[in-house]
Amino acid sequence: MLKDKVKIIPRQKLEDSRGWFLKVLTGKEEELPPRTGEIYITVANPGEMKGGHYHPKAKEWFTLLTGKCTLMLVDIQTGEKLSVDIDAANPITVFVPNNIAHAFYNIQNAENFMLLAYSDELYDKADTIMYSF
Ligand SMILES: Cc1cn([C@H]2C[C@H](O)[C@@H](COP(=O)(O)OP(=O)(O)O[C@H]3O[C@H](C)C(=O)[C@H](O)[C@H]3O)O2)c(=O)[nH]c1=O
Numbered sequence: 001m002l003k004d005k006v007k008i009i010p011r012q013k014l015e016d017s018r019g020w021f022l023k024v025l026t027g028k029e030e031e032l033p034p035r036t037g038e039i040y041i042t043v044a045n046p047g048e049m050k051g052g053h054y055h056p057k058a059k060e061w062f063t064l065l066t067g068k069c070t071l072m073l074v075d076i077q078t079g080e081k082l083s084v085d086i087d088a089a090n091p092i093t094v095f096v097p098n099n100i101a102h103a104f105y106n107i108q109n110a111e112n113f114m115l116l117a118y119s120d121e122l123y124d125k126a127d128t129i130m131y132s133f
Pocket of ligand 1 (some may be wrong): 021050
């Protein structure tokens with residue numbers, strides 16, 4: 001039966017005052033290859049920021065799906081800074097290596113932004129170090 005082949009996996013949207021967060025692929029789905037990462041969507045309300053930290057281990061790839069944001073990047077080893085303005089109307093994927101602090105600011109007053117992310121490591125709270133921008 002087809003219904004026994006496909007899987008419908010319940011997911012949980014985590015909401016807070018900044019917006020919401022949804023894990024799309026946890027990396028623990030049993031059909032995945034042995035070494036995989038995870039996929040999530042994070043949404044920021046107008047004026048809010050997502051991220052604001054760096055990961056000693058995880059590398060991430062980010063694609064803005066809707067809205068606009070300013071991505072602030074700091075190389076925590078050298079202190080070098082970079083700012084990237086992103087508009088979902090002109091799609092790009094940004095690769096952020098480990099040890100690069102990253103913060104996505106929703107500078108718009110009216111619109112949420114929706115960001116899709118792939119992390120090559122499964123979630124580990126100890127791998128997220130807050131960084132003051
Ligand atoms: C990452 C993660 C988070 N959570 C919980 C913890 C919080 O209660 C809530 C939101 O997490 P966080 O504050 O880390 O969410 P964002 O600020 O949107 O950050 C996320 O998006 C930015 C752009 C990043 O760079 C982060 O790596 C990524 O965590 O989900 C979980 O339960 N499981 C998880 O795997």
